[in-house]
Amino acid sequence: MTKIGLIASLPEIDNKPDSVFVMHERSEKLIPFHTHTKGQLSYVEGGLAYITTQNKTYVVPARHYFWIPQGLIHELRVGVFATALRSLYFYSTNDDANEFYGKLGIYPASELLIQMINYTERWDELHIGIGDRNFDFLVALKNMLPDLNKRSLPIMLPKTEHELMQKIMNYLESHISEKLVIADVSGHFAMSERSLSRLFQSQLRISFLQYVKSLRMITAIEMIVKTQKPIADIAFEVGYASVASFSDTFYAFTSSRPSDLRRR
The missing domain is CATH 2.60.120.10 (Jelly Rolls)
Structure with missing residues (x-):
């Protein structure tokens, strides 16, 4: 057949x-x-x-x-x-x-x-x-x-056609290894923190911190699956100073440790 x-x-x-x-x-x-x-x-x-x-x-x-x-x-x-x-x-x-x-x-x-x-x-x-x-x-x-399973995993990124929001999302993706705080990002785009926070809520229905965390986790998942980089290197490349903190956040998103996903 x-x-x-x-x-x-x-x-x-x-x-x-x-x-x-x-x-x-x-x-x-x-x-x-x-x-x-x-x-x-x-x-x-x-x-x-x-x-x-x-x-x-x-x-x-x-x-x-x-x-x-x-x-x-x-x-x-x-x-x-x-x-x-x-x-x-x-x-x-x-x-x-x-x-x-x-x-x-x-x-x-x-x-x-x-x-x-x-x-x-x-x-x-x-x-x-x-x-x-x-x-x-x-x-x-x-x-x-x-x-x-009683809880769906939050492995998701919202989308938007909003031009300014797309520029901000691209900026976050290209600076994912850095410490991303709303004060610095809003300043880069000549906005107030409150305005940027409202933009995330109105366009993406998600907070700035939630979006950054989701972006880091999804990027980490892709790197674990698609590359042979050590888990510690991946943690640092997606903005975590501590492998333990990265592993705990990863577990909350996927119900597995980064090393478990790599073995699979």
């Missing part, structure tokens, strides 16, 4: 609304903005994946999974060679039973969930529906999701 790939499979996902469509993809590609009437569970086996919605970009590290609710317009980019993206597109008939199914979320994957998702590879590019002897397995998998 010749694999047709995720982009070509997009029209097939919704063909049978009461089924689970299974898709295991091993490639590096961009899946442009699209939507489907099914909820999407995807496990990132290695490397990184990026999910972009209208106003946010989310980063999904290796050995994490994400849920995309039905009807959400999104772009998906699998950005590192040899990453495997294992996806299950679930019927949405009972999605109102739990708030988990109605929002986008990123979560660390347990060994149990990894094994269950890997098991579904035998049904790659197939619809598994009511009456199929394997359907109950997939129903159980979907039903367990709300109980696996």
Whole structure:
């Protein structure tokens, strides 16, 4: 059987609304903005994946999974060679039973969930529906999701078309190794601290400190996955004077230590 790939499979996902469509993809590609009437569970086996919605970009590290609710317009980019993206597109008939199914979320994957998702590879590019002897397995998998993780990881950066805000974001990215405080950044752009703080809240719905912390963590995740630099060097390059402080903040964002992500 010749694999047709995720982009070509997009029209097939919704063909049978009461089924689970299974898709295991091993490639590096961009899946442009699209939507489907099914909820999407995807496990990132290695490397990184990026999910972009209208106003946010989310980063999904290796050995994490994400849920995309039905009807959400999104772009998906699998950005590192040899990453495997294992996806299950679930019927949405009972999605109102739990708030988990109605929002986008990123979560660390347990060994149990990894094994269950890997098991579904035998049904790659197939619809598994009511009456199929394997359907109950997939129903159980979907039903367990709300109980696996109670908190979605905040691995996200907001987006904006605001010209001044974009300049400020670019400045922060290019000076990420430095001590970034609102007084210095506002002074650089000839603004008051209060004005800059209000700009972050109005355009990004996030505070200056929250944005800087998220930017540091996402940059660190990319460096851990894409380079062989020592963890200590990465900590300093993203603006942390202490490896311990960097590791603690990283754990709060990803539920794993930087060294754990490197091993994965």
